Amino acid sequence: MALGSGKRKRGPGGPLTKKPRRKRAQDRSGSVEALFLRGEQSDVRIRALGEEWNVHRVYLCQSRYFASMFRGAWRETNMDTIELQMPDENIDREALHEAFGALYRGSIFIPPGRVVAILATASMLQLDEVIRQCGEVMKVTVRAQTVCSYDYSAESYRLQTVRTMCLRWLLDNMMTQCSDKLLRELSLDLMKEVIASSELLVMGVEMDVYTMLKKWMFLQLQPTWRGPRRALLPDTDSWFARSRRDSEGTPFVETEQGRAFVPVFQQLRFAYIICDPTSARIIHQDALIPAAWLCPGKSMRCGVQLHKQKQCSWPWEGFNFSWDLVVCYANQHIIFWYSAPNKSFSLGSKRHSTQQHSGLSSCPEQRRLEGKLVHCTTEL
CATH class of the missing domain: 3.30.710.10 (Potassium Channel Kv1.1; Chain A)
Known part of the structure; x- marks a missing residue:
């Protein structure tokens, strides 16, 4: 006898043994x-x-x-x-x-x-x-x-x-898909966690992170803002410029509105921002953060004593990955020169002097710091 012979009922579609069970389940x-x-x-x-x-x-x-x-x-x-x-x-x-x-x-x-x-x-x-x-x-x-x-x-x-x-x-x-909607939704705690991470992928430079944070802070304060994407940064700068005038130049994060954002902006790596003169100038003009933040604790040290008020210069060799600088002192001004083929520029820095005063000269390739030099500390 063949296996299964006489055990199954057959119909036009073949074996029907499981159909009643499926019907009962249904x-x-x-x-x-x-x-x-x-x-x-x-x-x-x-x-x-x-x-x-x-x-x-x-x-x-x-x-x-x-x-x-x-x-x-x-x-x-x-x-x-x-x-x-x-x-x-x-x-x-x-x-x-x-x-x-x-x-x-x-x-x-x-x-x-x-x-x-x-x-x-x-x-x-x-x-x-x-x-x-x-x-x-x-x-x-x-x-x-x-x-x-x-x-x-x-x-x-x-x-x-x-x-x-x-x-x-x-x-x-975040740095490549950062829409205004996403910036509105990012909380302070989450943004701080992202900016603090060494794994944040930045397709550019640290200044791009600062610019993104500036727009994020604006949208947190003005969540009803609506406009084309190209208008976000100009509107952000205009809003903070008005705030700066109203607060008489007080850094924004030290105002009542801005204090909540301090932990986020402190995660920025300012050492990689202030070494670029253009970025340093924008940071200074924005006045969102205190100037003291631009002076990290780690530094390179190079000093000289000036005993008389006379013009002099000295080399600073091997500065920051072997750049060679020339430091010039004349008429109570200190000028840093770096020369390369078809290019010259200066570096932002902090100086300890008997009369501390700093400002940009009319020439964008020079940064001058007034006062007698006692000890020089360059922050990068």
């Missing part, structure tokens, strides 16, 4: 769906956010939140109608409806645009599987439009792997 799924959608044989009513759901304790108890409520000593344990208070503003009626439905269906569809609301609801109801699914959706949909909301939600609902991915995205992309 019938069961349909009946469970009806229990939820129509509230048939409901034994408890949930009221929240202006809506009512006629549901069943046996399904609700899949949630650790409701399991504790019905099996514990809560006031609602034996009540037929339960009023739920929403402690989280991210929870809405649609997300609550989807969460209740997941208890009946055993599955849930989570579009990226709804993931934060569903995650908030699942966290309140302690639906571990839904929380896990939300995390998976977030991991594969991190982008400029979602990174900030995902990061804040991941921190609130303790999804550390999602938060790590958001931070990595910002470190890799």
Whole structure:
């Protein structure tokens, strides 16, 4: 006898042994769906956010939140109608409806645009599987439009792997995909974390980071600003110029409005900004930060004593990766010269003298510092 002979019923489509089981599963799924959608044989009513759901304790108890409520000593344990208070503003009626439905269906569809609301609801109801699914959706949909909301939600609902991915995205992309919308959404704490990281990818120079922070601070203070992207920096400079006039030249971060931004701007690497005369001039004109910030603790030292008021000069060899400078003193001015083929420029620096005074000469290739030189410290 052949194997299986006489054991299976056959029809026009071949073996039919599993079709009745699938039909029963579909019938069961349909009946469970009806229990939820129509509230048939409901034994408890949930009221929240202006809506009512006629549901069943046996399904609700899949949630650790409701399991504790019905099996514990809560006031609602034996009540037929339960009023739920929403402690989280991210929870809405649609997300609550989807969460209740997941208890009946055993599955849930989570579009990226709804993931934060569903995650908030699942966290309140302690639906571990839904929380896990939300995390998976977030991991594969991190982008400029979602990174900030995902990061804040991941921190609130303790999804550390999602938060790590958001931070990595910002470190890799912020300097190249920095829209005004993204700048508005970046909090002070998150921006500080990004700027402080040695892994921030800067496709340019440190001055670009300063410029980005300037625009970010403006948008934090003026979140209603709207305009073309090319107008953001000019409008930023104009706004801070007015503020500088109103505060009579006080560095902005030392004003009442600006103090909150101090921890972020302190993460800038000023040593790589002030060595460029153009960047140093912009920093001076903006007056966003105190001049003392431009003098880091690490320095190169080179000094000479001047015993008489007479013109003299001396070489400073091997300065900053073997550049050779000539330092000239005449008429209470100190001039630093560096020469290269078809090019000459000067360096910004701090000087300790008996009469400290500094200023730019009319020639952009020279920086002069008035006063007798006692000891010279150059910050780079």
